[in-house]
Amino acid sequence: MSWDQFIYFAMGALLLWGTGAALAYGPKRKIISTLFTLGGLMLFFAFIAGLWVSLERPPLRTMGETRLWYSFFLPVAGLLTYLRWNYRWILSFTTILSAVFIMVNLLNPDIHNKVLMPALQSPWFAPHVIIYMFSYAILGAVTLIAIYYLIRGKRIKEPARIMEMTDNLVYAGTACITLGMLMGAIWAKEAWGHYWSWDPKETWAAITWIGYLIYIHYRLKRSSSNKIAMVILIIAFVMLQICWYGVNYLPSAKQSIHTYSS
Amino acid sequence: MKNSSRHIWEQPWGYREGILIAAGIGLSGLILQLFLGNIHPTLFAAPLNLIIGALFMTGLLAVYLLARKRPLGRWLTSVAATLPALALFLLLSIFLGVIPQFPSGSETALPDNLFTSLGWYRMTTSWPFVLICFYLLLILGLTTLRHTTRKQEWRDIGFYLNHLGLFIALLGGVLGSADMERLTMRVQEGQVEWRGTTATGALKELPLAIQLDSFLLEEYPPKLVVIEHESGRMLPTERPESYMFEGVGKTTDLAGYTVEILEFLPHAAIFSNDSITRVVPMLMEGATAALRVRVTPEGGAAPKEGWVSNGSYLYPHSLLRIDETRSLAMPLQEVKRYTSHVTLYTEEGHTRKSLIEVNHPVMMEEWMIYQYSYDDTMGKYSDTSVFELVRDPWLKVVYTGIFMLLAGALFLFFAGPKKSRS
Numbered sequence: 001m002s003w004d005q006f007i008y009f010a011m012g013a014l015l016l017w018g019t020g021a022a023l024a025y026g027p028k029r030k031i032i033s034t035l036f037t038l039g040g041l042m043l044f045f046a047f048i049a050g051l052w053v054s055l056e057r058p059p060l061r062t063m064g065e066t067r068l069w070y071s072f073f074l075p076v077a078g079l080l081t082y083l084r085w086n087y088r089w090i091l092s093f094t095t096i097l098s099a100v101f102i103m104v105n106l107l108n109p110d111i112h113n114k115v116l117m118p119a120l121q122s123p124w125f126a127p128h129v130i131i132y133m134f135s136y137a138i139l140g141a142v143t144l145i146a147i148y149y150l151i152r153g154k155r156i157k158e159p160a161r162i163m164e165m166t167d168n169l170v171y172a173g174t175a176c177i178t179l180g181m182l183m184g185a186i187w188a189k190e191a192w193g194h195y196w197s198w199d200p201k202e203t204w205a206a207i208t209w210i211g212y213l214i215y216i217h218y219r220l221k222r223s224s225s226n227k228i229a230m231v232i233l234i235i236a237f238v239m240l241q242i243c244w245y246g247v248n249y250l251p252s253a254k255q256s257i258h259t260y261s262s
Numbered sequence: 263m264k265n266s267s268r269h270i271w272e273q274p275w276g277y278r279e280g281i282l283i284a285a286g287i288g289l290s291g292l293i294l295q296l297f298l299g300n301i302h303p304t305l306f307a308a309p310l311n312l313i314i315g316a317l318f319m320t321g322l323l324a325v326y327l328l329a330r331k332r333p334l335g336r337w338l339t340s341v342a343a344t345l346p347a348l349a350l351f352l353l354l355s356i357f358l359g360v361i362p363q364f365p366s367g368s369e370t371a372l373p374d375n376l377f378t379s380l381g382w383y384r385m386t387t388s389w390p391f392v393l394i395c396f397y398l399l400l401i402l403g404l405t406t407l408r409h410t411t412r413k414q415e416w417r418d419i420g421f422y423l424n425h426l427g428l429f430i431a432l433l434g435g436v437l438g439s440a441d442m443e444r445l446t447m448r449v450q451e452g453q454v455e456w457r458g459t460t461a462t463g464a465l466k467e468l469p470l471a472i473q474l475d476s477f478l479l480e481e482y483p484p485k486l487v488v489i490e491h492e493s494g495r496m497l498p499t500e501r502p503e504s505y506m507f508e509g510v511g512k513t514t515d516l517a518g519y520t521v522e523i524l525e526f527l528p529h530a531a532i533f534s535n536d537s538i539t540r541v542v543p544m545l546m547e548g549a550t551a552a553l554r555v556r557v558t559p560e561g562g563a564a565p566k567e568g569w570v571s572n573g574s575y576l577y578p579h580s581l582l583r584i585d586e587t588r589s590l591a592m593p594l595q596e597v598k599r600y601t602s603h604v605t606l607y608t609e610e611g612h613t614r615k616s617l618i619e620v621n622h623p624v625m626m627e628e629w630m631i632y633q634y635s636y637d638d639t640m641g642k643y644s645d646t647s648v649f650e651l652v653r654d655p656w657l658k659v660v661y662t663g664i665f666m667l668l669a670g671a672l673f674l675f676f677a678g679p680k681k682s683r684s
Contacts (some may be wrong), residue, residue, distance in 0.1 A: 018457050114506060115482055115596045118620035160626045165430045167679040175675035191621050193444060193632050193652040195660065196435065198386055203359035214345060219679075221341045240357075 001050025003064075003109045008100045010071075016040030017075050017098065021091035024082065033091060037079045038127035044072050060262040061260050063245055067101045069130060073137030074098040081141055093144040094137075120260065125189035128180055130156040130211045135176030136240060139212070142169045143237040145154075146230035163226055167219060170233070174212040181205050192257065199259035200250065211236030212224035233257035275337040277346065282345040288354075291390030296379060302386045303366050304441035308655075315437045318396065322403045330408060347401060351394050356386040359576050365461070394470060395436060402429045419678055423670030425514050431663025438656025445652075449474040451645040454607070458651050470554060470627045472649060473605040475615075479642040482594035483507040484551045488517035491581070491589045504593070507553060518560050519584065524567070525554035531642040532577045533567075539580060541569045547643055548576030553592065556582050594641070602633055602647040618649065629653050 001205045016252060020036030023029055048068060051059045059065040076095025081087070145166055149156060184205070185195040196202060218224050247253055270278055306314065329335030337343055351357030364372060364383045371380040381388030404423045408532040409418065425464045445458025449472050456471035485504045488497045496502035505521065513522045523602035533540045541552050550570040559565075566584055572592040580587040600617040606626050616624045623632045635648035 008295075010450070100615045111501070118597060118599050121599065122332065122621040128672055138566035158655055159315075170432075170680045175316055175673075178667060178674070182664050182671070184666060189657075191622060193630065194442070194662070195657075198358065198363065203355055206353045207352060207359055210355065211350055214348050214352070216679075217341050217344055230639075246358070250360050252360055255362060 001047060001054045002112050003051075006047060006048075006109070007106060009043055013040040013044040013100055014095070014102065015050070016043065017091070017095040019053070020104065020157045021095045024091045025086040029088065030083070031252060034079065037075055038090065041072065041079075042073060048072060055112075055114050058129075059115060060126060061116060062110050062113070064105050064162075066129060066133055067105050068134055069133040070140075071101045071105070074101075074140055074201065077137045077141040081165065081169065084168075084236060085161075089148070090145070092139055093148070097140055098145060110144070119257075122187055122191060124183055124190070128183045128187060132180040132185070133175050135173045136244065138169055138173035138176065139237060142166055142233055144174060145169070145234040149230050150227065150234075153169065157227055161191045163219075163229070166233070167231075170212060170215055171189065174209070174216065177205075177209055177212070181209060184248065196258060199258050200247050200256045201212045201243065203252075204247050205225045208236065208243045210238045221224040256257050273333040273334065275340075276342045279337070280342045280344075280346040283343070284394070284397070285497055286458065287347075287393050288390050291388070291393040293382070294393075295381045296390040297386045298389070300381050300384050301389060301392055303387060303440045306437060308441050311437040311440060315433065316397070318433075322400060322407075325400070326404055326407045327614045329542055330411075335404070335408075337539055338401060344405070346393065347398050351391075351398060354385060354391050355396065357382050360386070386658065392436075395432070399429065399433055399436075402432070417677060417680065419585070420673035423666045423673060426664025427663045429663070430522040430666060431660050432658050434644075434659030434663060438654065438660065441656060442652065442654045443652060443684070445529055447649045447651060449602075449647055449649065450605075451475070451477060452678075456607075466650065468627075468629065469609050470629060471607040472606070472631070474604055474647050475603040477600070477602050477636060477644060479600040479636065479644060480598040481538075481642055482598050484553060484592050484595050485595060486516060486521060486553065486555070486570065487591055488519060488584070489581075489589055489591045490585065490587055497588070519590075520558040520560075522558075523553060524556055530571065532573075532580060534573060534580070539569060541571070548574050548578050550574040550579075550582075551592070552597065553591065555582065556580065557590055561582065568635050575643065579605045600633065600647075606631075628655070640647045 016036050020033040020040065023036060024033040033043060033244070048059060051065075051068075059068060071077070074094045075195075076096055078091045081090050084175065091227040146166060149159075149162060149166075157203075184202075188197070189195040215236060218232060219229055242250075247256070253259070268274075268276075271356075272283075304310075325338070325350055326335070329338070361382050363385065364370060365382050366387050372383050381390070385391050386419075400424060406422065406429060409421060409425070412418075427664060443460075445460055445466060445468070446454055447458045448457045451474050454471050454473040456468050457465050458468055459465060483506050485506045487502065487504045489495060490497065496504070503517050505516050507523065507526065510523050510526050514521060527541065527543050528551055529543060529545045530541050530548060530552040531544035531546070532552065535544070541554070550573050551573050553568050554567070554569050556565050556567045564623075566582060568582040569580060570582045570590050570592045571580045572594050573576070579592065581591050583589050599619060601617060604616050604618055606614045606616055606624070614626070618624050618631055618633045620633050623630045623650055625631075630652045632650040632652065634649070634650040637644040637646040640646075
């Protein structure tokens with residue numbers, strides 16, 4: 001399996017996810033749209049697994065490979081949210097965002113490359129990156145909800161219920177970025193000699209984390225405004241994007257030992 | 263901020279006071295920074311860090327005991343105090359994440375501009391950053407203490423794991439940062455070394471010695487690329503392609519050419535003069551990898567056949583010229599793993615054989631020994647291994663905090679937010 005075959009799997013998965021998302025708006029929707037979404041996930045994961053086998057290493061090293069996992073986890077987060085909270089629009093949102101990242105990978109494909117540098121050959125590699133990609137997907141879904149909330153404004157029917165859903169997702173997402181960050185710290189101690197070196201990637205991981213901590217603590221105050229809470233979420237997600245790939249374009253990036261894409 | 267009739271500094275305090283106090287701390291830090299410059303790392307070295315830590319803990323307890331029932335004590339553990347402090351820390355972290363940083367020990371001259379005066383090139387030792395850190399620790403510590411006076415329920419486990427865990431990890435990290443020692447040590451095969459070099463180049467004798475029994479370096483299979491020999495650039499320029507050797511007889515498309523692999527010598531010697539190049543198998547130190555290939559251009563031009571090699575310290579690399587402007591080349595092979603077989607000795611006379619490689623450090627006499635580097639001019643024939651030795655007496659403290667936080671994160675994931683609102 002190589003990137004050349006990606007388009008078939010991606011288009012197949014998107015078709016299934018799109019159908020699942022569309023069916024969610026119809027009657028008797030829950031089971032059938034879940035099945036379609038799961039089908040798409042299986043197809044998409046078959047590609048990830050095939051790539052893993054053919055590369056002889058976990059496909060988690062390059063930016064394109066992390067985007068691959070992100071495109072996979074977005075519908076996972078969407079499906080879990082849909083099953084738990086029943087909002088029929090969430091699946092279409094996550095499918096569209098997933099499609100955006102699939103398009104980036106199609107227009108800007110990675111080069112087939114088996115090389116895994118010694119620093120990445122560690123049992124921490126896969127869990128560290130996978131849990132980060134999973135949390136990015138949950139927090140991506142949350143950002144879509146925040147944008148939806150701000151655009152709908154006064155027309156939002158049950159703001160308290162949406163806020164409850166948002167809180168739940170943010171707690172789950174923040175828990176996962178905490179796990180990812182601390183696994184990274186323990187791994188860094190094993191690989192680089194120190195658990196925290198303020199490498200630009202680490203700094204931005206901390207910034208992102210603080211962003212979501214601000215949301216969580218802001219929401220603890222009963223008098224807090226829903227709108228401001230949603231704006232905090234959008235800003236935190238911008239920080240997250242900088243942490244993920246934006247950091248490569250910053251002046252500080254020259255010193256980073258955290259770049260593997262070459 | 264709802265009760266707009268309340269004047270500023272009038273109790274009960276809210277966000278306004280929180281913003282002003284955080285800004286005040288930032289400003290005090292700024293003034294200290296302008297007059298004193300960055301905090302010298304040795305200010306936190308033992309035993310001063312222990313004293314600062316003890317003073318801080320005493321101060322924390324004193325504030326807690328004296329002010330817990332007063333409005334100030336309540337306010338200091340409130341969201342209105344926490345959020346502005348977090349926001350200011352976030353802002354300074356953004357500067358830290360954008361502006362290139364200079365290591366604090368080095369003597370390199372900093373650029374002569376405003377950022378230098380503000381301490382932003384060494385943000386983590388600048389006064390505003392450190393003061394805000396301690397202010398956050400104060401709030402975190404007080405909030406944790408205050409929480410113990412509540413009626414406890416099972417959810418509080420998560421609260422303590424996260425807040426106390428972060429407090430321990432942060433305080434341990436800040437106070438322990440200057441006690442950490444990092445040395446590098448070069449050892450040649452067959453030799454014993456017991457001195458390390460610090461970042462500033464000073465030699466330090468260690469309570470342990472490393473004997474390098476052997477150093478092994480494994481490489482990925484060789485790769486082929488098409489280059490422009492004027493510029494040396496890989497083609498196609500916008501997205502360079504490469505092909506990793508997978509076996510003799512395979513054919514691949516590479517930058518518009520068909521490349522067929524005819525022969526592979528993992529250990530070869532190359533003899534060449536002006537007219538001919540001879541490549542022969544030779545199992546010896548300094549041998550190089552070589553591939554014999556046939557390159558066929560698109561459009562039916564005559565194929566070219568010949569050897570390509572990436573050379574070694576003994577032999578120069580050799581290209582296969584395809585046409586006027588282009589050649590087939592073999593870049594240096596990428597390193598798969600490198601390993602040092604060592605014998606470790608302590609002053610007490612203990613001996614231990616170990617294997618050290620990247621991601622697999624070895625602990626000996628309080629020192630973690632890491633595989634750091636090797637003699638890269640010799641590549642896989644390097645007989646020198648470079649180790650990094652790290653001692654961090656505060657690691658156990660920080661790890662206690664980190665593991666509490668890990669458990670707290672799992673708790674957060676499964677328990678979710680409190681359901682009692684709405």
